[in-house]
Amino acid sequence: MTGARTRRAADAGQALVAGAVLLAYWSTVALFARWCVPPRPGSGESVRRKA
Template identity: 65%
Template sequence: MRGTGARRAARAVQGLGAGAVLLAYWTTVALLARWSPGARTSGAESVRRKA
């Protein structure tokens, strides 16, 4: 039977693993968005009214 310290450590490791997965996902998304020719500069006119 595991003690409360071991359970707490297991939860911490699980949390770190989930954080690492999310960090890897967002890094991949950011890099793909930066490298892919996207709609960042579409050349379209702004929808703001001119003063």
């Protein structure tokens, strides 16, 4: 019984670490995408509605 419980805890810990690694990876990719690409002209949002 203790072995099964330990195995489940190890699997849950492994899934948690994998999720944290993926979150850190995608966050880093998103930050680099914002920092490294120059802004396109005319891509900003307009505050007023266009007539």
